[in-house]
Amino acid sequence: MESKICDLGTVNDKELKFAVIVSKYNGKFVYVRHKKRDTWEVPGGHRELNEDINDTAERELKEETGAIKFNIKPICDYLCDYSLEREIDDESYGRLYYAEIQELGELPNLEIGEVKLLEHMPDKLTYPKIQPVLINEVEKRMKIKKLIDNFQVRNIEVIYVPNLECAKNKILNLVPTNVSIGIGHSATLQKMDITKTLNDRGNTVFDKELAKEKEECKVLKKKALLADWYITGSNAISVDGRIVNVDHSGNRVAAITYGPDNVIVVVGINKIVDTWEEAIKRVKNIACPLNAKRAGFTPPCVKLNKCVDCTSTERVCNSLSIIEGQSIKGRIKMFIVDEDLGF
Numbered sequence: 614m615e616s617k618i619c620d621l622g623t624v625n626d627k628e629l630k631f632a633v634i635v636s637k638y639n640g641k642f643v644y645v646r647h648k649k650r651d652t653w654e655v656p657g658g659h660r661e662l663n664e665d666i667n668d669t670a671e672r673e674l675k676e677e678t679g680a681i682k683f684n685i686k687p688i689c690d691y692l693c694d695y696s697l698e699r700e701i702d703d704e705s706y707g708r709l710y711y712a713e714i715q716e717l718g719e720l721p722n723l724e725i726g727e728v729k730l731l732e733h734m735p736d737k738l739t740y741p742k743i744q745p746v747l748i749n750e751v752e753k754r755m756k757i758k759k760l761i762d763n764f765q766v767r768n769i770e771v772i773y774v775p776n777l778e779c780a781k782n783k784i785l786n787l788v789p790t791n792v793s794i795g796i797g798h799s800a801t802l803q804k805m806d807i808t809k810t811l812n813d814r815g816n817t818v819f820d821k822e823l824a825k826e827k828e829e830c831k832v833l834k835k836k837a838l839l840a841d842w843y844i845t846g847s848n849a850i851s852v853d854g855r856i857v858n859v860d861h862s863g864n865r866v867a868a869i870t871y872g873p874d875n876v877i878v879v880v881g882i883n884k885i886v887d888t889w890e891e892a893i894k895r896v897k898n899i900a901c902p903l904n905a906k907r908a909g910f911t912p913p914c915v916k917l918n919k920c921v922d923c924t925s926t927e928r929v930c931n932s933l934s935i936i937e938g939q940s941i942k943g944r945i946k947m948f949i950v951d952e953d954l955g956f
């Protein structure tokens with residue numbers, strides 16, 4: 614069994630036995646060394662009798678790092694299985710926090726002998742199977758938070774969900790049953806099987822995958838542009854707040870840009886990169902070759918696994934779109950699914 618991450622507040626408060634605080638000071642991670650050990654760990658410790666778990670986190674941070682001024686916030690709860698690290702059967706729930714320390718004072722003369730500021734994880738961790746999971750979880754959530762903020766100021770709403778099933782349920786609740794919906798072709802939506810579910814419950818669905826021949830495919834793509842809603846995947850999104858896509862014929866980028874009044878974009882966490890420049894690189898060098906192969910095209914990137922800016926008749930990236938924002942707030946809603954999905 615591994616340390617299991619649970620959503621914040623889903624564990625009964627009485628079950629929370631300790632607090633762990635992933636912390637940064639001047640952009641570096643704070644690690645501490647217990648006086649009796651030569652290994653490094655994230656600050657944290659056990660909850661005292663009748664102590665509020667948030668007070669535990671603050672107290673442990675002060676006692677173990679000497680922090681004087683800091684902003685601390687809870688990230689999630691988790692089940693920690695210490696049998697992973699020690700020859701004893703011991704598991705309990707804890708709460709994970711993130712703290713930005715503004716001022717470090719003198720280290721209290723308690724259990725901790727040394728504090729270290731590092732850019733990366735140290736080699737000698739006290740709990741090498743548990744701590745990386747917690748640190749990675751905090752980094753992932755901080756990244757998502759930054760991404761949500763950056764999209765929000767660009768009038769694009771982001772909904773972060775744990776899995777594809779959860780995204781599907783939320784989408785089905787959001788989209789009325791009496792509207793028409795265009796579908797932008799995507800491996801993620803295929804996996805979600807959204808077209809069939811929407812059709813079965815009575816929505817009018819324009820999905821080119823339903824076409825029996827080429828002309829019908831063209832008609833469905835055009836009808837999708839004027840549907841009430843549009844649901845699609847995306848080739849890449851960036852933490853700096855951009856949605857980047859390429860298209861062979863351009864129907865999907867047209868619909869997202871100025872098609873239906875309501876657009877839903879569903880993306881897996883694997884599509885997130887830091888900047889729009891990296892998003893374009895991802896689209897051209899990862900998404901294009903895989904999508905071309907899937908569609909039966911053979912531009913050079915299929916063999917080379919990288920873009921050579923071809924002018925092949927098989928070129929699949931004839932239209933490149935960067936959505937930088939929306940004039941109408943909330944027209945685009947983006948579901949970020951905490952799973953690897955599509956290419």
Ligand code: SF4
Nearest residue numbers: 912914920921923929
């Ligand atoms: S320009 Fe050509 S080689 Fe580059 S991604 Fe597009 S199809 Fe592939």
